[in-house]
Amino acid sequence: MTESKRKPDPDSELVARAKEGDTAAFDELVTKYSPKLYGLIYNMTSNREDTHDVLQDVFAKAYRSIKRFRGKSSFYTWIYAIATNMTLNFLKKRKRRQGMSLDDIDSSIENDKEFIEITSKSDPVHETYLGELQIKLNEAMQTLSDNHRAVVTMYDIQGIPHTEIAKILGVSEGTVRSRLFYAHRQLQTQLGEFWT
Amino acid sequence: MSDNEKLQKLLRLKNYETPGEEYFDDFLDQLKKRQRQDALKQSALVLLKERVVEWYRELGSAKWAVPAGSFAALAVTLFTLGGKMSEEELSLSVQPEDAKTPKSEPQLIELQLPSNTNSPRSMPSQGGSSVLPAAFGGYREL
Numbered sequence: 001m002t003e004s005k006r007k008p009d010p011d012s013e014l015v016a017r018a019k020e021g022d023t024a025a026f027d028e029l030v031t032k033y034s035p036k037l038y039g040l041i042y043n044m045t046s047n048r049e050d051t052h053d054v055l056q057d058v059f060a061k062a063y064r065s066i067k068r069f070r071g072k073s074s075f076y077t078w079i080y081a082i083a084t085n086m087t088l089n090f091l092k093k094r095k096r097r098q099g100m101s102l103d104d105i106d107s108s109i110e111n112d113k114e115f116i117e118i119t120s121k122s123d124p125v126h127e128t129y130l131g132e133l134q135i136k137l138n139e140a141m142q143t144l145s146d147n148h149r150a151v152v153t154m155y156d157i158q159g160i161p162h163t164e165i166a167k168i169l170g171v172s173e174g175t176v177r178s179r180l181f182y183a184h185r186q187l188q189t190q191l192g193e194f195w196t
Numbered sequence: 197m198s199d200n201e202k203l204q205k206l207l208r209l210k211n212y213e214t215p216g217e218e219y220f221d222d223f224l225d226q227l228k229k230r231q232r233q234d235a236l237k238q239s240a241l242v243l244l245k246e247r248v249v250e251w252y253r254e255l256g257s258a259k260w261a262v263p264a265g266s267f268a269a270l271a272v273t274l275f276t277l278g279g280k281m282s283e284e285e286l287s288l289s290v291q292p293e294d295a296k297t298p299k300s301e302p303q304l305i306e307l308q309l310p311s312n313t314n315s316p317r318s319m320p321s322q323g324g325s326s327v328l329p330a331a332f333g334g335y336r337e338l
Contacts (some may be wrong), residue, residue, distance in 0.1 A: 034220050059227050156207040
Protein backbone atom coordinates (compact mmCIF):
# COMPACT_ATOMS: atom_id res chain seq x y z
CA MET A 1 0.00 0.00 0.00
CA THR A 2 1.42 3.37 -0.94
CA GLU A 3 1.84 6.19 1.54
CA SER A 4 -0.86 8.29 -0.12
CA LYS A 5 -3.49 5.52 -0.04
CA ARG A 6 -2.83 4.58 3.54
CA LYS A 7 -5.34 5.61 6.18
CA PRO A 8 -4.09 8.34 8.47
CA ASP A 9 -2.85 6.98 11.77
CA PRO A 10 -5.40 7.88 14.47
CA ASP A 11 -2.57 8.04 16.97
CA SER A 12 -0.32 10.33 14.95
CA GLU A 13 -0.95 13.37 17.12
CA LEU A 14 -0.28 11.53 20.37
CA VAL A 15 2.79 9.93 18.85
CA ALA A 16 4.13 13.29 17.66
CA ARG A 17 3.66 14.74 21.13
CA ALA A 18 5.26 11.71 22.78
CA LYS A 19 8.23 12.08 20.43
CA GLU A 20 8.62 15.65 21.62
CA GLY A 21 8.91 14.31 25.15
CA ASP A 22 5.30 14.84 26.26
CA THR A 23 4.92 12.07 28.84
CA ALA A 24 1.17 12.68 29.19
CA ALA A 25 0.74 11.81 25.51
CA PHE A 26 2.68 8.60 26.00
CA ASP A 27 0.54 7.78 29.04
CA GLU A 28 -2.55 8.13 26.86
CA LEU A 29 -1.10 5.65 24.40
CA VAL A 30 -0.38 3.25 27.27
CA THR A 31 -3.93 3.60 28.57
CA LYS A 32 -5.34 3.02 25.10
CA TYR A 33 -3.27 -0.04 24.19
CA SER A 34 -2.52 -1.81 27.45
CA PRO A 35 -5.79 -3.83 27.60
CA LYS A 36 -5.38 -5.08 24.02
CA LEU A 37 -1.72 -5.88 24.50
CA TYR A 38 -2.47 -7.52 27.82
CA GLY A 39 -4.86 -9.86 25.99
CA LEU A 40 -2.25 -10.62 23.33
CA ILE A 41 0.51 -11.40 25.82
CA TYR A 42 -1.71 -13.24 28.27
CA ASN A 43 -3.10 -15.54 25.60
CA MET A 44 0.42 -16.33 24.46
CA THR A 45 1.94 -16.88 27.90
CA SER A 46 -1.13 -18.12 29.84
CA ASN A 47 0.36 -16.63 32.97
CA ARG A 48 -0.66 -13.35 34.60
CA GLU A 49 2.64 -12.54 36.29
CA ASP A 50 4.60 -13.14 33.12
CA THR A 51 2.06 -11.02 31.23
CA HIS A 52 2.51 -8.15 33.64
CA ASP A 53 6.31 -8.27 33.37
CA VAL A 54 6.37 -8.54 29.59
CA LEU A 55 3.81 -5.75 29.20
CA GLN A 56 5.94 -3.47 31.38
CA ASP A 57 8.97 -4.32 29.23
CA VAL A 58 7.01 -3.63 26.04
CA PHE A 59 5.99 -0.12 27.07
CA ALA A 60 9.41 0.63 28.52
CA LYS A 61 10.96 -0.31 25.19
CA ALA A 62 8.35 1.64 23.24
CA TYR A 63 9.09 4.70 25.36
CA ARG A 64 12.81 4.43 24.66
CA SER A 65 12.28 3.81 20.94
CA ILE A 66 9.44 6.17 20.10
CA LYS A 67 11.79 8.89 18.86
CA ARG A 68 12.97 6.48 16.19
CA PHE A 69 9.42 5.55 15.14
CA ARG A 70 9.20 6.93 11.59
CA GLY A 71 5.54 6.29 10.95
CA LYS A 72 6.09 3.74 8.16
CA SER A 73 3.31 1.74 9.80
CA SER A 74 0.61 2.80 12.20
CA PHE A 75 1.53 3.10 15.86
CA TYR A 76 -0.89 0.25 16.52
CA THR A 77 1.05 -2.10 14.17
CA TRP A 78 4.37 -0.90 15.58
CA ILE A 79 3.47 -1.49 19.23
CA TYR A 80 1.86 -4.84 18.40
CA ALA A 81 5.04 -5.89 16.58
CA ILE A 82 7.14 -4.95 19.61
CA ALA A 83 4.79 -6.85 21.93
CA THR A 84 4.69 -9.95 19.73
CA ASN A 85 8.46 -10.09 19.27
CA MET A 86 9.15 -9.55 22.95
CA THR A 87 6.61 -12.19 23.96
CA LEU A 88 8.04 -14.72 21.50
CA ASN A 89 11.53 -14.03 22.85
CA PHE A 90 10.26 -14.32 26.40
CA LEU A 91 8.65 -17.69 25.63
CA LYS A 92 11.89 -18.99 24.13
CA LYS A 93 13.80 -17.96 27.25
CA ARG A 94 11.14 -19.41 29.53
CA LYS A 95 11.29 -22.75 27.74
CA ARG A 96 15.07 -22.81 28.03
CA ARG A 97 14.89 -21.81 31.69
CA GLN A 98 12.38 -24.28 33.04
CA GLY A 99 10.57 -26.30 30.42
CA MET A 100 7.16 -24.95 31.41
CA SER A 101 4.62 -27.56 32.42
CA LEU A 102 0.89 -27.20 32.07
CA ASP A 103 0.69 -26.73 35.84
CA ASP A 104 2.17 -23.27 35.39
CA ILE A 105 -0.73 -22.20 33.22
CA ASP A 106 -2.92 -19.69 34.94
CA SER A 107 -6.54 -20.76 35.11
CA SER A 108 -7.69 -17.91 37.28
CA ILE A 109 -10.59 -17.01 35.04
CA GLU A 110 -12.72 -18.91 37.52
CA ASN A 111 -12.01 -16.02 39.88
CA ASP A 112 -12.53 -13.35 37.26
CA LYS A 113 -15.49 -11.27 38.46
CA GLU A 114 -16.57 -10.05 35.05
CA PHE A 115 -16.39 -13.49 33.48
CA ILE A 116 -18.38 -15.10 36.28
CA GLU A 117 -21.07 -12.42 36.16
CA ILE A 118 -21.56 -12.84 32.45
CA THR A 119 -21.39 -16.59 32.26
CA SER A 120 -22.42 -18.23 35.50
CA LYS A 121 -26.01 -17.01 35.98
CA SER A 122 -26.09 -18.72 39.40
CA ASP A 123 -25.88 -22.13 37.82
CA PRO A 124 -23.15 -24.17 39.57
CA VAL A 125 -23.16 -26.86 36.89
CA HIS A 126 -22.80 -24.25 34.20
CA GLU A 127 -20.04 -22.56 36.19
CA THR A 128 -18.09 -25.77 36.62
CA TYR A 129 -18.47 -26.49 32.93
CA LEU A 130 -17.09 -23.05 32.03
CA GLY A 131 -14.20 -23.48 34.45
CA GLU A 132 -13.31 -26.78 32.80
CA LEU A 133 -13.72 -25.24 29.40
CA GLN A 134 -11.35 -22.45 30.31
CA ILE A 135 -8.69 -24.87 31.51
CA LYS A 136 -9.13 -26.97 28.37
CA LEU A 137 -8.88 -23.88 26.20
CA ASN A 138 -5.64 -22.80 27.82
CA GLU A 139 -4.19 -26.30 27.62
CA ALA A 140 -5.14 -26.58 23.97
CA MET A 141 -3.57 -23.19 23.24
CA GLN A 142 -0.36 -24.28 24.94
CA THR A 143 -0.03 -27.29 22.67
CA LEU A 144 0.36 -24.95 19.70
CA SER A 145 3.77 -23.65 18.74
CA ASP A 146 4.48 -20.06 19.80
CA ASN A 147 4.07 -18.75 16.25
CA HIS A 148 0.76 -20.55 15.73
CA ARG A 149 -0.52 -19.36 19.10
CA ALA A 150 0.35 -15.78 18.20
CA VAL A 151 -1.72 -16.00 15.01
CA VAL A 152 -4.69 -17.64 16.75
CA THR A 153 -4.60 -15.02 19.50
CA MET A 154 -4.60 -12.13 17.08
CA TYR A 155 -7.11 -13.52 14.58
CA ASP A 156 -9.55 -15.66 16.54
CA ILE A 157 -9.47 -14.00 19.94
CA GLN A 158 -8.73 -10.39 19.13
CA GLY A 159 -10.31 -10.23 15.68
CA ILE A 160 -7.34 -8.66 13.89
CA PRO A 161 -7.54 -9.14 10.07
CA HIS A 162 -5.04 -11.30 8.17
CA THR A 163 -3.35 -8.35 6.45
CA GLU A 164 -2.70 -6.58 9.72
CA ILE A 165 -1.33 -9.76 11.35
CA ALA A 166 1.00 -10.21 8.38
CA LYS A 167 2.34 -6.68 8.90
CA ILE A 168 2.77 -7.17 12.64
CA LEU A 169 4.64 -10.46 12.24
CA GLY A 170 6.54 -9.38 9.15
CA VAL A 171 5.38 -12.44 7.16
CA SER A 172 3.17 -12.91 4.10
CA GLU A 173 -0.59 -13.13 4.33
CA GLY A 174 -0.31 -16.66 2.96
CA THR A 175 1.87 -17.64 5.89
CA VAL A 176 -0.71 -16.22 8.30
CA ARG A 177 -3.50 -18.18 6.63
CA SER A 178 -1.49 -21.39 6.57
CA ARG A 179 -0.58 -21.06 10.25
CA LEU A 180 -4.24 -20.48 11.07
CA PHE A 181 -5.34 -23.51 9.06
CA TYR A 182 -2.88 -25.77 10.84
CA ALA A 183 -3.67 -24.32 14.29
CA HIS A 184 -7.44 -24.65 13.78
CA ARG A 185 -7.08 -28.27 12.79
CA GLN A 186 -5.06 -28.97 15.92
CA LEU A 187 -7.44 -27.07 18.21
CA GLN A 188 -10.51 -28.76 16.72
CA THR A 189 -9.04 -32.15 17.53
CA GLN A 190 -8.57 -31.14 21.14
CA LEU A 191 -11.69 -29.08 21.74
CA GLY A 192 -14.18 -30.99 19.57
CA GLU A 193 -15.88 -32.43 22.66
CA PHE A 194 -17.22 -28.98 23.54
CA TRP A 195 -19.50 -28.68 20.53
CA THR A 196 -20.51 -32.26 19.79
CA MET B 197 -22.30 -23.06 11.91
CA SER B 198 -19.01 -24.42 10.61
CA ASP B 199 -16.40 -26.02 12.88
CA ASN B 200 -14.17 -23.01 12.39
CA GLU B 201 -16.91 -20.64 13.48
CA LYS B 202 -17.66 -22.80 16.52
CA LEU B 203 -14.01 -22.83 17.43
CA GLN B 204 -13.74 -19.09 17.01
CA LYS B 205 -16.79 -18.56 19.24
CA LEU B 206 -15.17 -20.71 21.89
CA LEU B 207 -11.85 -18.90 21.63
CA ARG B 208 -13.53 -15.50 21.87
CA LEU B 209 -14.47 -16.46 25.44
CA LYS B 210 -10.84 -15.80 26.25
CA ASN B 211 -11.51 -12.11 25.78
CA TYR B 212 -13.11 -12.18 29.21
CA GLU B 213 -9.79 -13.07 30.77
CA THR B 214 -8.82 -9.47 31.31
CA PRO B 215 -8.23 -7.79 34.62
CA GLY B 216 -10.38 -4.84 35.68
CA GLU B 217 -9.71 -1.13 35.20
CA GLU B 218 -7.97 -0.90 38.56
CA TYR B 219 -5.23 -3.13 37.29
CA PHE B 220 -4.53 -0.85 34.34
CA ASP B 221 -4.47 2.27 36.54
CA ASP B 222 -1.91 0.59 38.79
CA PHE B 223 -0.07 -0.62 35.75
CA LEU B 224 0.45 2.92 34.48
CA ASP B 225 1.68 4.08 37.89
CA GLN B 226 4.13 1.20 38.06
CA LEU B 227 5.33 1.91 34.56
CA LYS B 228 6.04 5.56 35.38
CA LYS B 229 7.94 4.54 38.51
CA ARG B 230 9.94 2.06 36.50
CA GLN B 231 10.73 4.62 33.80
CA ARG B 232 12.12 6.99 36.39
CA GLN B 233 14.27 4.22 37.90
CA ASP B 234 15.42 3.10 34.47
CA ALA B 235 16.40 6.62 33.52
CA LEU B 236 18.59 6.82 36.59
CA LYS B 237 20.08 3.38 36.22
CA GLN B 238 20.67 3.09 32.53
CA SER B 239 24.17 4.07 31.67
CA ALA B 240 25.10 5.86 28.48
CA LEU B 241 26.92 2.75 27.33
CA VAL B 242 23.80 0.61 27.49
CA LEU B 243 21.83 3.20 25.55
CA LEU B 244 24.53 3.37 22.92
CA LYS B 245 24.57 -0.40 22.60
CA GLU B 246 20.80 -0.53 22.24
CA ARG B 247 20.84 2.14 19.55
CA VAL B 248 23.57 0.39 17.62
CA VAL B 249 21.63 -2.87 17.76
CA GLU B 250 18.43 -1.10 16.71
CA TRP B 251 20.21 0.70 13.87
CA TYR B 252 21.75 -2.58 12.72
CA ARG B 253 18.33 -4.25 12.78
CA GLU B 254 16.80 -1.47 10.73
CA LEU B 255 19.44 -1.76 8.02
CA GLY B 256 17.47 -4.60 6.43
CA SER B 257 19.22 -6.45 3.63
CA ALA B 258 22.21 -4.10 3.76
CA LYS B 259 23.05 -5.31 7.25
CA TRP B 260 25.49 -7.90 5.89
CA ALA B 261 27.56 -5.12 4.39
CA VAL B 262 28.51 -3.98 7.90
CA PRO B 263 30.23 -7.18 9.10
CA ALA B 264 31.72 -7.71 5.64
CA GLY B 265 33.11 -4.16 5.59
CA SER B 266 34.39 -4.48 9.16
CA PHE B 267 36.06 -7.77 8.30
CA ALA B 268 37.67 -6.29 5.19
CA ALA B 269 38.93 -3.27 7.17
CA LEU B 270 40.29 -5.56 9.87
CA ALA B 271 41.98 -7.78 7.30
CA VAL B 272 43.61 -4.78 5.57
CA THR B 273 44.79 -3.37 8.92
CA LEU B 274 46.23 -6.70 10.02
CA PHE B 275 47.89 -7.19 6.67
CA THR B 276 49.46 -3.72 6.77
CA LEU B 277 50.57 -4.01 10.37
CA GLY B 278 51.70 -7.57 9.83
CA GLY B 279 53.90 -6.49 6.92
CA LYS B 280 55.52 -3.73 8.96
CA MET B 281 56.05 -5.97 11.95
CA SER B 282 57.66 -8.73 9.99
CA GLU B 283 60.10 -6.21 8.49
CA GLU B 284 60.97 -4.99 11.97
CA GLU B 285 61.29 -8.53 13.30
CA LEU B 286 63.53 -9.41 10.41
CA SER B 287 65.83 -6.47 11.02
CA LEU B 288 66.00 -7.25 14.74
CA SER B 289 66.69 -10.89 14.18
CA VAL B 290 69.57 -10.39 11.75
CA GLN B 291 72.20 -10.11 14.43
CA PRO B 292 71.59 -13.35 16.37
CA GLU B 293 70.89 -15.23 13.18
CA ASP B 294 74.27 -14.16 11.83
CA ALA B 295 75.98 -15.53 14.85
CA LYS B 296 74.69 -18.99 14.06
CA THR B 297 75.33 -18.96 10.37
CA PRO B 298 78.45 -20.34 8.74
CA LYS B 299 79.44 -16.73 8.00
CA SER B 300 80.77 -16.45 11.55
CA GLU B 301 82.86 -19.55 11.24
CA PRO B 302 85.80 -18.03 9.50
CA GLN B 303 86.36 -15.82 12.53
CA LEU B 304 86.44 -18.85 14.79
CA ILE B 305 88.44 -20.78 12.34
CA GLU B 306 91.04 -18.14 12.28
CA LEU B 307 91.21 -18.22 16.05
CA GLN B 308 91.09 -21.97 16.42
CA LEU B 309 93.54 -23.08 13.91
CA PRO B 310 96.80 -24.22 15.26
CA SER B 311 98.93 -25.31 12.43
CA ASN B 312 98.84 -29.04 13.25
CA THR B 313 95.15 -29.67 14.06
CA ASN B 314 92.33 -31.13 11.97
CA SER B 315 90.10 -29.21 9.68
CA PRO B 316 88.63 -26.25 11.53
CA ARG B 317 85.11 -27.10 10.38
CA SER B 318 85.18 -30.41 12.17
CA MET B 319 86.62 -29.14 15.39
CA PRO B 320 83.52 -28.25 17.41
CA SER B 321 81.77 -31.48 16.55
CA GLN B 322 84.70 -33.53 17.49
CA GLY B 323 84.29 -33.05 21.18
CA GLY B 324 84.73 -29.39 21.76
CA SER B 325 87.56 -29.82 24.16
CA SER B 326 90.05 -29.27 21.45
CA VAL B 327 92.86 -27.13 22.37
CA LEU B 328 93.41 -23.56 21.33
CA PRO B 329 96.64 -21.88 21.70
CA ALA B 330 97.11 -21.06 25.35
CA ALA B 331 97.06 -17.38 24.57
CA PHE B 332 93.32 -17.67 23.85
CA GLY B 333 92.48 -19.39 27.11
CA GLY B 334 91.51 -22.69 25.59
CA TYR B 335 88.58 -23.58 23.39
CA ARG B 336 84.95 -23.49 24.49
CA GLU B 337 82.34 -25.35 22.55
CA LEU B 338 79.64 -23.17 21.17
